Structures are given as C-alpha cells and as structure tokens.
Amino acid sequence: MGGTFPVLKTDDFILRELTEDDLGAISSIWSSPKVTEMMSSGPLSHEDSVQMLYVLSSLWNNDAGIRWGVEHEGRLIGTCGFHNINKGLRRAELGYELNYEYWGRGFMRLALRPVLDYGFNIMRFERIEAFLNVDNDRSAGLLLKLAFKLEGTLRDYARTPKGLIDQNCFSLLKRDWLALQQSCAE
Numbered sequence: 001m002g003g004t005f006p007v008l009k010t011d012d013f014i015l016r017e018l019t020e021d022d023l024g025a026i027s028s029i030w031s032s033p034k035v036t037e038m039m040s041s042g043p044l045s046h047e048d049s050v051q052m053l054y055v056l057s058s059l060w061n062n063d064a065g066i067r068w069g070v071e072h073e074g075r076l077i078g079t080c081g082f083h084n085i086n087k088g089l090r091r092a093e094l095g096y097e098l099n100y101e102y103w104g105r106g107f108m109r110l111a112l113r114p115v116l117d118y119g120f121n122i123m124r125f126e127r128i129e130a131f132l133n134v135d136n137d138r139s140a141g142l143l144l145k146l147a148f149k150l151e152g153t154l155r156d157y158a159r160t161p162k163g164l165i166d167q168n169c170f171s172l173l174k175r176d177w178l179a180l181q182q183s184c185a186e
Contacts, residue, residue, distance in 0.1 A: 001063045006122070008068065008114040012107070015068035015114060018057040018079065022069055025076040025099075026053050034100045038136045042161040059083060065092065066123075070111045077102050080115050082123070091127035092119060109142055116146065117181075120174045130170045131157070140168065147180040148172045 008015035018026070027049040029035055036043045044052060056079065059065035067081035080096035094115075098108050119125045132139050134153060144150075148170040156164040 001060055001066065005060055006066075006118065008118060010110060010114055012072060013111050014071040015080070015111060016071060017060070018053060018067060018069045020053070022076050023050065023053055026079070029078060029097060029099050032100050035097055038133060038139060039097060056081075067095070068115065070098070070107075072102070072107065078108065078111070080108070080111055082115075082119055082125075082128070085123075089127070090125050091129065092123070092125055094119075094128050094130045103138070109145055112142075112146060116172065116177060120177050126174050128172045130172075131167045132170065133158070134166045134168050136168075140170070143170045143172075146172065147176045149176070 005017040007017070027044070027046055030039075030041075030044040030049050030052060031046075033043050056067040059067055059081070065081060065083035065085050067079050067083070069076050070078040070080060078096065078098035080094070082092040083095055084093040086092070094112075096108055096112065116128065119128055128148075130143055130148060131154070132143070140150070149172070151169045151171050154167050154169055157167040158165050
C-alpha cells in the first residue's frame, strides 16, 4: 500500500482519502449516540474524533489498511474501509459508519460494493470479516445483502462504556463475492 491513494467513483458516491477538512463532518458522525452505539465506543469527543481521524487517515501510508471517506453530493456522509489486515492469510476486517441522516436508504450497500471489489481484486484478499454488536440488526442485514455469512457469536468480545458485549462475526469469501457479482450480471 502507500503511494497514491485510490479514489473510487460510482454514480452516487466518491470514495476518497480523508483529510483534516473532514473533521467537522466526521466529528458530527462520531459524536452521534445513534451511530456510536453500534460502534461499541460511545459518542466521541472532538479531541477523540481528531485522534480517530488521524488513525484512519494514516492507515494507507502505514501499510496497515485503508479508510475511504464516503462523499455524496459534495458532502462527507461516512467512512468505510479495511483494517487488521493479515497479508499472509490474505484477509482483512471491514469497518464502516454512516451519518444517521442517511440510514435506511441503501447508501452504505452501494458504497461498499466498489470497496469490496477493491479488496478482492486489487488488495487480493481471500476473506473479509466484519464484527458487529449482536443487536445491530440493520448492519447485519446490510452484510447479508452483500453475501456475507454469519459465522457465529463471540461472547464478551468487545468492551464498551457499558461493559463487555457479544459480537457476531460475519465473513465474505472471494468466491462468494464473485458468485454474487456473476448473478447480478446475468
């Protein structure tokens, strides 16, 4: 990784590098109790958002992952990308969040399609994982629509401001993604 940050474009979105100019939009998303409840973190302060933006924007240059800003109609509405990459096993963890105002419109599903393509075809992953709080039904539905499979529940897997919680592990294999792409093309 490293080098020129890849920009992905769809009819509705520009997936681009995060910058300091995104701090206001990012802080708004990460300070929302509705959004952060599903992230297991609780709302982030402005200072925490600054630190998180730095961590996510440095993934690419540190060869540790990639996080795109999801821009819609000139406005940053969320982020998505890969972290916890294991190059030897060709797998990574998927992470994403979306401004609450845009929930329920299928936006993240549309934004994740080119991201997953990039992960399988350019980064050459064989497996992409996602970990969700067990009560995050909306996000579980999103992953299932993208051909992820529920593998199981990890007990007391994540620490939140309220204590330890269970998380569900979902995975998407390259062969399943290719089969989904082929069925959509027919």
